[in-house]
Structure formats: C-alpha cells, structure tokens
Amino acid sequence: MPDTPETMAALQRRVAERQTTSLPHLIVEELENMIITGVLKGGDRINESALAMRLGVSRGPVREACRHLERSKLVEFRANRGMFVREISVDEATHLYDIRANLFGLAGRLAAARTTTADADTLRAKIDQLEAAASMDDYYPLNVELHRALVALSGNPRLAELYDAISKELHLFRRHGLEPAPARHTSNDQHRLIVDHLQAGNAEQAAHLMEQHILAGKNRMLAEHR
Known part of the structure; x- marks a missing residue:
C-alpha cells in the first residue's frame, strides 16, 4: 500500500516523538556518567547553558534530563540558584x-x-x-x-x-x-x-x-x- 500524506504525517510525528523522548535520555546517561567518573561532584552546580552547548542541543532537553535526575535523587533544585548535584549525609x-x-x-x-x-x-x-x-x-x-x-x-x-x-x-x-x-x-x-x-x-x-x-x-x- 503506497504511503498517503496522512500516513507520512503520522510517521513523521512518531519519529519526532521518539527523538524528543530519546534525547533527554541520552543527556541523563551523560550526566550520570559525569557523576560516576567524578567530573561532577556533590554540591556542584549544573550549568544548563554550558552543558547544552557542549552536547549541541537546546536547553529544553537538558532541563528535562535534570528533572529526571531530580526524581532519581541525583540532583536537587535550589530556589533562585538552579540545579546542583545532590549531597548526602x-x-x-x-x-x-x-x-x-x-x-x-x-x-x-x-x-x-x-x-x-x-x-x-x-x-x-x-x-x-x-x-x-x-x-x-x-x-x-x-x-x-x-x-x-x-x-x-x-x-x-x-x-x-x-x-x-x-x-x-x-x-x-x-x-x-x-x-x-x-x-x-x-x-x-x-x-x-x-x-x-x-x-x-x-x-x-x-x-x-x-x-x-x-x-x-x-x-x-x-x-x-x-
């Protein structure tokens, strides 16, 4: 069955959705690796702009990745200061x-x-x-x-x-x-x-x-x- 404009549009939406969901996941992995290897230490501030520039992406996926890491208790948001690698007692x-x-x-x-x-x-x-x-x-x-x-x-x-x-x-x-x-x-x-x-x-x-x-x-x- 040949592709119709409707099926092509649906396919492109699925591809875009996949890119949207996978990019933050890749950034999460990169941030976790930076924590594992000691590049980021407890108490370090995560500079979203610098990280986005380093990865060649916009700040949106970086911000989403940070929210995921916050749910995982690896980073924490500090009011008026931004995201920081979490410190534990x-x-x-x-x-x-x-x-x-x-x-x-x-x-x-x-x-x-x-x-x-x-x-x-x-x-x-x-x-x-x-x-x-x-x-x-x-x-x-x-x-x-x-x-x-x-x-x-x-x-x-x-x-x-x-x-x-x-x-x-x-x-x-x-x-x-x-x-x-x-x-x-x-x-x-x-x-x-x-x-x-x-x-x-x-x-x-x-x-x-x-x-x-x-x-x-x-x-x-x-x-x-x-």
Missing part, C-alpha cells in the same frame, strides 16, 4: 549501603542457580580488566559495570532496577572508598571468590559474600568520615 549513605547490601546478596542467591561457565568466564575477564586499570578513573566505571553484570545474572529486572537506583545515589561515597590501591586489590579478590561460588551454584555462600562485599565498602566509607 554519612547517615543517609549508611542507610543506602545497608539496603544495597541486601539487594546484592539477594541477587547472588538468585544468580547462583543461573550462572553458566560462560557467564563466569565473562565475569573473570571483567575482573582482569579491573586489575589492569591504571587509575581510579579507569577502575571505577569498570567496577560499576561488573556489579551491574553480577546483579543482571539474577534474572530479575526489577531487582536490577532497584539496585541500580540505590547505587547511583552512592556513587560519590563509593568512589572515595576505593581510592587506595590496596582497597581495590582486596575488592577484586572478593569479586573472584564470589564468581567461584556463583559458578559452583553455592547460593547461600554467594549471597553472604556479596552482602559482605557491600558492607565492606560501607565500613571503608565510615572509617574515612569518622
């Missing part, structure tokens, strides 16, 4: 770590029944990349990616979504907790042991190790902020 971070530890442990319990040899090999390759990371700027995004891969093996998308939301709020604290090289090596040793138990199907041991892995991060954070 040590107490709030402690509460978030406890939730994240339990979610990570649950993911391990579920993943132990699903992890194949190929999955384990993929995870070990990611850990090798972590070991080879020359700096914290290289290490931290890879560490985030590994944790996401571990949670994804649970086969529970809702669990992965909840874990990711909590983790995003903790990016600023977690980055500092892994700054010393010995802490990174210890973390990688724990990663390898977790993968061994996942591959062996040891659900309870994997769950315990994954929960303790996150709580170790909480303890490093508390030690630094005492």
Whole structure:
C-alpha cells in the first residue's frame, strides 16, 4: 500500500516523538556518567547553558534530563540558584549501603542457580580488566559495570532496577572508598571468590559474600568520615 500524506504525517510525528523522548535520555546517561567518573561532584552546580552547548542541543532537553535526575535523587533544585548535584549525609549513605547490601546478596542467591561457565568466564575477564586499570578513573566505571553484570545474572529486572537506583545515589561515597590501591586489590579478590561460588551454584555462600562485599565498602566509607 503506497504511503498517503496522512500516513507520512503520522510517521513523521512518531519519529519526532521518539527523538524528543530519546534525547533527554541520552543527556541523563551523560550526566550520570559525569557523576560516576567524578567530573561532577556533590554540591556542584549544573550549568544548563554550558552543558547544552557542549552536547549541541537546546536547553529544553537538558532541563528535562535534570528533572529526571531530580526524581532519581541525583540532583536537587535550589530556589533562585538552579540545579546542583545532590549531597548526602554519612547517615543517609549508611542507610543506602545497608539496603544495597541486601539487594546484592539477594541477587547472588538468585544468580547462583543461573550462572553458566560462560557467564563466569565473562565475569573473570571483567575482573582482569579491573586489575589492569591504571587509575581510579579507569577502575571505577569498570567496577560499576561488573556489579551491574553480577546483579543482571539474577534474572530479575526489577531487582536490577532497584539496585541500580540505590547505587547511583552512592556513587560519590563509593568512589572515595576505593581510592587506595590496596582497597581495590582486596575488592577484586572478593569479586573472584564470589564468581567461584556463583559458578559452583553455592547460593547461600554467594549471597553472604556479596552482602559482605557491600558492607565492606560501607565500613571503608565510615572509617574515612569518622
């Protein structure tokens, strides 16, 4: 059936709608990456005009992306001042770590029944990349990616979504907790042991190790902020 002016107009509307919804999503990802890598830190003001110029877009999609991040509790609006990367207290971070530890442990319990040899090999390759990371700027995004891969093996998308939301709020604290090289090596040793138990199907041991892995991060954070 040939296209009519009506069907063409409808198609163009759908394409425009897709562009409108996907562009803010891309900007959200860029801002999240800037927070993960430490380009934006807690308390930093988000300059919408400069960011729009950098991305080659208008301020509208940037403003929409900031509103999304505000709902995700990564940024906050301050009256007459604009959008800022949110700062969280040590107490709030402690509460978030406890939730994240339990979610990570649950993911391990579920993943132990699903992890194949190929999955384990993929995870070990990611850990090798972590070991080879020359700096914290290289290490931290890879560490985030590994944790996401571990949670994804649970086969529970809702669990992965909840874990990711909590983790995003903790990016600023977690980055500092892994700054010393010995802490990174210890973390990688724990990663390898977790993968061994996942591959062996040891659900309870994997769950315990994954929960303790996150709580170790909480303890490093508390030690630094005492």
